[in-house]
Amino acid sequence: MFILIFGLMGLFIPLLGLASLAFWVWMLVDCLQRKLAENDKILWMLVIIFGNIIGALIYFFMIKNKK
Numbered sequence: 173m174f175i176l177i178f179g180l181m182g183l184f185i186p187l188l189g190l191a192s193l194a195f196w197v198w199m200l201v202d203c204l205q206r207k208l209a210e211n212d213k214i215l216w217m218l219v220i221i222f223g224n225i226i227g228a229l230i231y232f233f234m235i236k237n238k239k
Contacts (some may be wrong), residue, residue, distance in 0.1 A: 192225050199228040202236055 203216045216235065219227040 195232075196220070196225055196228045199231050199236065203231060206235070208235075 200217070200220050203213065203220060206213070208216065216231055220231050221227070223230065
C-alpha cells in the first residue's frame with residue numbers, strides 16, 4: 173500500500189513540476205508578444221521571472237484573463 177502511494181507521488185510530483193514550468197514559459201511568451209507599454213512589459217517580465225509560478229499566476233489573472 174505504501175509503495176503504491178509513494179510510487180504515485182513519485183510520478184505526480186515531476187508532472188506537476190513540468191506543468192508549472194510550461195505555464196510559466198507560456199506566460200513569459202505571452203507577455204513578450206502582448207502589446208503593452210514598454211515600461212509595463214518590463215515590469216511584468218520582472219514579476220514573472222522573479223516571482224516564478226506565483227508571478228505567472230498574478231500575470232494570468234490580472235492581464236491575460238482580462239479578455
